[in-house]
Amino acid sequence: MAQHSRKGAQFQALTANRLADGIVVYLTSDNRWSESLQDADVAEGKEAGEALLARAQPTVDDNIVVEPYLFEIAREDGGIRAASVRETIRQAGPTVRLDLGKQAELPGVHR
Amino acid sequence: MYRYDEFDYQIVNERVAQFRGQVARRLSGELTEDEFKPLRLMNGVYLQLHAYMLRVAIPYGTLSSKQLRMLAHIGRKYDRGYGHFTTRQNLQYNWPALKDMPDLLHDLATVEMHAIQTSGNCIRNVTSDQYAGAAKDEIEDPRIVSEIIRQWSTFHPEFSFLPRKFKIAVSGTPDDRAAIRVHDIGIQIVRDGKGAIGYEIYVGGGLGRTPMIGKKIADFVPKEDLLAYLEAIMRVYNMYGRRDNIYKARIKILVHEIGAEEMKRQVDAEFAEIRKTGALHLPAEEVARIQAYFAPPAYETLPDESTELNKAVLADRDFANWVKSNVAAHKVPGYAIVNISLKPIGGTPGDCSSDQMDAVADIAEKYSFDELRVTHEQNLTLADVRKKDLPAVHAALKAAGLATANINLITDQIACPGLDYCALANARSIPLAQQISERFSDLDRQHDIGELKINTSGCINACGHHHVGHIGILGVDKKGVEYYQVTLGGAADEKTAIGDIVGPAFTEEQIVDAIETIVTTYLSLRQPGERFIDTYRRTGIDPFKESLYATH
Numbered sequence: 001m002a003q004h005s006r007k008g009a010q011f012q013a014l015t016a017n018r019l020a021d022g023i024v025v026y027l028t029s030d031n032r033w034s035e036s037l038q039d040a041d042v043a044e045g046k047e048a049g050e051a052l053l054a055r056a057q058p059t060v061d062d063n064i065v066v067e068p069y070l071f072e073i074a075r076e077d078g079g080i081r082a083a084s085v086r087e088t089i090r091q092a093g094p095t096v097r098l099d100l101g102k103q104a105e106l107p108g109v110h111r
Numbered sequence: 112m113y114r115y116d117e118f119d120y121q122i123v124n125e126r127v128a129q130f131r132g133q134v135a136r137r138l139s140g141e142l143t144e145d146e147f148k149p150l151r152l153m154n155g156v157y158l159q160l161h162a163y164m165l166r167v168a169i170p171y172g173t174l175s176s177k178q179l180r181m182l183a184h185i186g187r188k189y190d191r192g193y194g195h196f197t198t199r200q201n202l203q204y205n206w207p208a209l210k211d212m213p214d215l216l217h218d219l220a221t222v223e224m225h226a227i228q229t230s231g232n233c234i235r236n237v238t239s240d241q242y243a244g245a246a247k248d249e250i251e252d253p254r255i256v257s258e259i260i261r262q263w264s265t266f267h268p269e270f271s272f273l274p275r276k277f278k279i280a281v282s283g284t285p286d287d288r289a290a291i292r293v294h295d296i297g298i299q300i301v302r303d304g305k306g307a308i309g310y311e312i313y314v315g316g317g318l319g320r321t322p323m324i325g326k327k328i329a330d331f332v333p334k335e336d337l338l339a340y341l342e343a344i345m346r347v348y349n350m351y352g353r354r355d356n357i358y359k360a361r362i363k364i365l366v367h368e369i370g371a372e373e374m375k376r377q378v379d380a381e382f383a384e385i386r387k388t389g390a391l392h393l394p395a396e397e398v399a400r401i402q403a404y405f406a407p408p409a410y411e412t413l414p415d416e417s418t419e420l421n422k423a424v425l426a427d428r429d430f431a432n433w434v435k436s437n438v439a440a441h442k443v444p445g446y447a448i449v450n451i452s453l454k455p456i457g458g459t460p461g462d463c464s465s466d467q468m469d470a471v472a473d474i475a476e477k478y479s480f481d482e483l484r485v486t487h488e489q490n491l492t493l494a495d496v497r498k499k500d501l502p503a504v505h506a507a508l509k510a511a512g513l514a515t516a517n518i519n520l521i522t523d524q525i526a527c528p529g530l531d532y533c534a535l536a537n538a539r540s541i542p543l544a545q546q547i548s549e550r551f552s553d554l555d556r557q558h559d560i561g562e563l564k565i566n567t568s569g570c571i572n573a574c575g576h577h578h579v580g581h582i583g584i585l586g587v588d589k590k591g592v593e594y595y596q597v598t599l600g601g602a603a604d605e606k607t608a609i610g611d612i613v614g615p616a617f618t619e620e621q622i623v624d625a626i627e628t629i630v631t632t633y634l635s636l637r638q639p640g641e642r643f644i645d646t647y648r649r650t651g652i653d654p655f656k657e658s659l660y661a662t663h
Contacts, residue, residue, distance in 0.1 A: 006590075006591075017158055017162070019137070019138065019144075019209065020138060020208060020209055020210045021162065021163070021208035021209060021210065022158055022159075022161070022162035022163035022208065022209060023161070023162060024160075024161055024162075060144075062140070063137070063138065063139075063140040066144050066158065067144075067158065083591060084591035085530065085538075085539070085588075085591060085592065085593055086160075086530055086536075086588075086591070089160065089530055089531060089539075090160050090161065093161065094161070094531035094532060094541075095531055095539060095541075095542055096459055096531055096541045096542060096545070097193075097459070097462075100191050101161075101191065101206075
């Protein structure tokens with residue numbers, strides 16, 4: 001499996017899949033789950049990353065989401081960009097079938 | 112084709128009801144994810160990159176029109192209007208919600224379908240030749256034995272928790288279209304010197320991170336002994352297959368480590384033991400009952416030549432090209448086998464919209480005895496079409512966007528879902544296949560290049576069969592960036608071979624040019640009548656290495 005996060009990554013966000021429908025979500029600063037990466041809370045440094053991961057546990061226990069994990073992001077032009085191809089695709093949909101889903105709703109996301 | 116009896120109906124309906132309860136308990140929190148995950152996998156439900164994925168079993172790739180219409184309906188109702196046919200002759204939906212899964216499986220069960228044996232460490236859905244029943248040199252219809260194995264293996268208590276998944280493929284002709292030598296067990300139907308039908312058995316083939324070609328351990332297993340002999344193989348594997356390391360758990364590792372001779376000895380010993388204690392013989396009347404489901408359809412007596420066909424070939428160049436690449440010889444005079452390409456130029460290999468599924472179902476109903484096949488190369492096949500109907504079939508396919516004339520040509524590629532959909536993938540496969548398809552879209556050039564199979568996998572698990580592509584492409588991840596490693600000389604037919612790695616991996620920007628370099632190198636080297644694979648076998652890898660890397 002592709003590595004989700006690089007050791008020593010400076011900025012990380014937390015993602016999971018929603019239990020009921022599997023949709024990709026991101027943990028926000030007020031502990032909600034958003035479908036947009038731009039709403040994600042960003043942790044700087046290892047300890048803040050671990051704290052972010054710990055904040056997901058209650059919603060895992062409440063059967064809201066499954067398989068939470070941290071991944072590396074970069075801050076760019078006031079927004080958040082996933083560092084890897086994998087997480088870029090995960091947040092923006094497949095790079096094919098650009099007529100459907102998130103990849104259609106976020107024009108230009110895959111160029 | 113096979114139709115459910117009361118037992119089939121009962122087990123499938125009970126399974127749907129059972130899973131409905133399990134999903135409800137998971138959603139309410141009575142079951143944890145750790146408890147639920149093996150249960151959902153046993154029902155074909157995976158969690159992928161973006162959403163859940165459901166893998167529907169299509170036993171030995173055979174479907175009725177009614178079943179295909181249901182797959183179309185499910186695509187519309189529970190998904191995004193399309194499905195993806197896979198190298199396992201199955202269909203995958205990319206976006207169903209877990210909460211909808213019980214209703215979806217209920218709908219599926221109404222047409223005798225399910226998602227059993229599409230995941231987990233059991234004997235998986237049996238695969239076979241898409242030309243079954245129609246191929247000219249067929250010894251026996253492989254669907255008969257495939258169906259018998261399906262019935263024997265479904266929920267088999269002894270073989271439901273194997274060291275790892277287990278795949279069986281069956282071929283009824285000397286030309287292998289089912290890739291039997293890269294399966295855990297490959298069954299080749301043969302005839303002995305006295306004309307009796309039996310089975311040649313290959314064991315320990317497979318792709319993935321350790322590709323292996325199956326070794327022949329039996330020249331002729333008599334018909335009535337087949338299940339007892341398979342049972343002997345499964346018992347040896349169940350006993351000695353490694354459970355301590357997932358990467359070494361497939362039977363191919365066991366066969367590789369102890370050797371084919373020792374494997375044969377152990378299977379023979381187990382087989383002898385089974386015979387002593389009362390072997391499971393295939394009752395002749397049960398075989399006959401199943402055989403009857405695969406009786407030849409009501410073929411008409413027709414002249415082999417069709418004037419309608421000959422006229423249309425002369426009149427319509429598109430049609431002539433399609434006949435040349437997509438139509439194959441049939442055993443019955445006046446009939447033909449039609450291959451429907453799911454590889455439109457620039458499209459996603461294996462994807463089919465719900466509207467296209469409905470169109471194919473209508474065409475199959477009208478022109479091919481209400482039945483069709485899914486191929487492991489991610490295409491569809493209408494096995495029994497009258498030659499005189501070929502122009503009408505072509506026109507109907509064209510109207511549905513399904514008349515791409517490229518079977519076995521360079522744009523007829525296998526590609527796994529890759530990083531666009533799959534949680535395991537390291538790199539994307541589909542966009543690469545699309546770019547290659549567009550680069551080689553010129554049909555005259557495709558025909559000039561001739562038979563050439565490009566297979567792409569997005570990770571080492573090799574769902575895209577890259578090891579056995581004439582040109583294989585493996586996506587790898589280097590620090591979050593996609594790279595592509597190329598192998599040459601693989602083959603999945605009766606001359607199965609694992610491809611050789613040509614050299615260092617290429618970037619996404621370089622890979623399509625690299626493929627073109629390989630193709631032009633072949634064209635410059637080939638002798639009259641040679642296909643890519645023939646030239647490669649004659650010249651070896653060096654000239655290709657030279658042209659790919661010498662100038663870099």
